[in-house]
Amino acid sequence: MSVSRPKHWLRWDSPVCWALSATAALIVLSFWSLDLQLGRVLSFESLARMGKFLGELLSPNVEATFLKKLALASLETLAMSAVGTLLAALFGLLLAVPASRSHSSDPARWRFLTRLLLNALRSIPELVWAALLLISAGLGPFAGTLALALHTTGVLGRLFAESIENAPQDAAAALRVQGVPEGRVFLYATLPTVSPQIMSYSLYRWENNIRAAAVLGVVGGGGLGQMLSFHMGLFQMQETSSVLIAMILLVVLVDACSYFVRRMLSR
Amino acid sequence: MTTQPLDTLPIKPSLRDPAWIKRVFWTIVAAVIMWPALVSTEFKPWVFFESENLKVTGNFLAEFFPPALSPEFLHLIAKEAWRTVAIATAGTFIALLLAIPLTLLSTTVLSVSSLSGRMNKLPFVMRQLIRWLLILMRSIPELIWALVFVRVVGLGPAAGVLAIALTYGGMLGKVYGEILESADRQVSTTMLRNGAGRIQTFFYSVLPTNATELTSYTIYRWECAIRASTVLGFVGAGGLGQQMDNSMRMFNGSEVATMLVVFILLVGLADMVSTWMRRVLR
Numbered sequence: 001m002s003v004s005r006p007k008h009w010l011r012w013d014s015p016v017c018w019a020l021s022a023t024a025a026l027i028v029l030s031f032w033s034l035d036l037q038l039g040r041v042l043s044f045e046s047l048a049r050m051g052k053f054l055g056e057l058l059s060p061n062v063e064a065t066f067l068k069k070l071a072l073a074s075l076e077t078l079a080m081s082a083v084g085t086l087l088a089a090l091f092g093l094l095l096a097v098p099a100s101r102s103h104s105s106d107p108a109r110w111r112f113l114t115r116l117l118l119n120a121l122r123s124i125p126e127l128v129w130a131a132l133l134l135i136s137a138g139l140g141p142f143a144g145t146l147a148l149a150l151h152t153t154g155v156l157g158r159l160f161a162e163s164i165e166n167a168p169q170d171a172a173a174a175l176r177v178q179g180v181p182e183g184r185v186f187l188y189a190t191l192p193t194v195s196p197q198i199m200s201y202s203l204y205r206w207e208n209n210i211r212a213a214a215v216l217g218v219v220g221g222g223g224l225g226q227m228l229s230f231h232m233g234l235f236q237m238q239e240t241s242s243v244l245i246a247m248i249l250l251v252v253l254v255d256a257c258s259y260f261v262r263r264m265l266s267r
Numbered sequence: 268m269t270t271q272p273l274d275t276l277p278i279k280p281s282l283r284d285p286a287w288i289k290r291v292f293w294t295i296v297a298a299v300i301m302w303p304a305l306v307s308t309e310f311k312p313w314v315f316f317e318s319e320n321l322k323v324t325g326n327f328l329a330e331f332f333p334p335a336l337s338p339e340f341l342h343l344i345a346k347e348a349w350r351t352v353a354i355a356t357a358g359t360f361i362a363l364l365l366a367i368p369l370t371l372l373s374t375t376v377l378s379v380s381s382l383s384g385r386m387n388k389l390p391f392v393m394r395q396l397i398r399w400l401l402i403l404m405r406s407i408p409e410l411i412w413a414l415v416f417v418r419v420v421g422l423g424p425a426a427g428v429l430a431i432a433l434t435y436g437g438m439l440g441k442v443y444g445e446i447l448e449s450a451d452r453q454v455s456t457t458m459l460r461n462g463a464g465r466i467q468t469f470f471y472s473v474l475p476t477n478a479t480e481l482t483s484y485t486i487y488r489w490e491c492a493i494r495a496s497t498v499l500g501f502v503g504a505g506g507l508g509q510q511m512d513n514s515m516r517m518f519n520g521s522e523v524a525t526m527l528v529v530f531i532l533l534v535g536l537a538d539m540v541s542t543w544m545r546r547v548l549r
Binding site: 015023036040041051079082123124134136138140208214215222229248252 | 271276279284301302303305306309310311314315323324327330349350352354356357360363370402406407408410411414415418419420423424428429494497498501502508511512518523527530531534544547548
């Protein structure tokens with residue numbers, strides 16, 4: 001038995017050495033090519049401007065009429081995330097079926113193509129989808145909702161497909177042996193087996209989507225984000241401040257809710 | 268208890284559904300909850316099929332083929348794609364620099380006073396304060412940070428880098444803390460109990476135990492940062508996003524098509540690089 005020696009990760013022929021030097025080179029090149037002028041950014045003048053900006057943010061607009069508008073926009077953001085996630089769960093499930101190889105003799109002809117589609121949906125961020133959809137759906141929450149739905153369909157479809165492929169096969173195999181057609185095998189065996197996972201993935205994405213929906217409006221997709229970009233564009237700092245506070249509250253509230261739900265479920 | 272014979276049941280046994288009340292109830296509840304949501308999101312799919320919108324969309328999509336492939340444009344796109352990567356890398360690096368001290372200050376693993384019962388008051392308050400700072404940093408989305416920094420430092424990559432640095436600093440700090448605290452503490456407590464300094468304990472027990480997980484999470488965040496830095500371009504932080512925004516404003520479908528493809532390739536490439544790095548550094 002040979003004595004195991006510690007790895008010489010600094011030797012030139014070890015991949016670790018290459019990975020580390022590549023990382024270092026990437027970091028150096030990034031800073032060098034960006035010309036960030038961090039000196040100017042962190043200068044006294046811009047710090048003072050930052051301070052002034054933050055100071056202006058400390059006096060939010062709390063008029064009743066404005067707060068009512070703000071509450072409506074927050075509800076709109078919540079609604080956008082809920083509808084977007086629900087649509088995405090439906091379409092994700094529809095696409096997950098052709099994207100998964102449910103048993104070993106399944107030909108899964110569409111697996112590659114559907115996965116390609118899911119990857120494309122997933123790798124374009126919500127905000128880019130929203131900007132694209134503005135062209136055909138116009139400004140407003142509908143474009144934002146669809147943008148969330150498209151991106152989340154990619155994410156959930158992939159996750160659902162993985163859980164269908166990894167699900168225990170006992171029930172499905174029992175039905176298949178009896179000659180039950182594939183559609184019913186899916187509805188009566190595979191779907192009930194994976195439904196807890198589907199639920200928890202969807203809820204997790206919903207949580208993410210509330211955060212995403214809050215900012216989507218910045219490009220014109222409705223909700224709090226649209227209010228923010230509107231008031232910030234007009235330099236109405238009091239209103240901007242209220243919107244920002246509402247956004248942060250929403251995000252913190254969602255985080256707290258999900259934390260407590262998780263704790264309750266894991267107990 | 269007597270069981271009712273099957274043939275006296277009101278419905279045929281093959282159609283009997285023991286859970287039907289529950290199903291009907293939840294369907295109604297879902298409909299009642301979703302209805303106002305659909306109204307509030309102005310969910311009108313038919314706007315797509317109004318003749319005016321259909322024409323604009325059709326023209327835009329028709330321009331997707333062929334995508335813009337002129338050498339000057341490709342050169343510009345390559346430059347902007349590199350900028351996107353550079354913003355993500357620089358932002359993640361600064362986030363790392365912010366997260367390391369904040370993690371060291373906030374983790375309970377390196378607390379000497381908690382070795383014997385409860386932690387002292389002052390260190391406890393300090394750790395809580397830093398946790399709240401981390402929460403504040405990450406609960407403001409990077410896009411909002413970017414909007415703020417664009418106001419303060421002007422348009423350009425600096426706003427994007429700072430936005431990613433702050434949000435991701437908060438996320439890294441939180442997750443690093445969780446990784447350190449969920450790991451096996453036997454070695455580190457033994458060292459602390461025997462009089463090792465906290466820096467020594469960190470470098471000789473905490474870091475070696477958790478190094479793989481810490482690097483793997485950092486690389487994953489870098490991958491996310493590439494996606495985020497594209498989005499930040501839309502508010503004027505430079506990179507691919509800004510170009511995409513410009514082209515969309517001018518309804519230039521062929522340029523948008525090229526950029527979408529480049530973007531998908533970029534994300535795929537980052538995914539591959541990060542998988543390779545994680546495998547190598549294990």
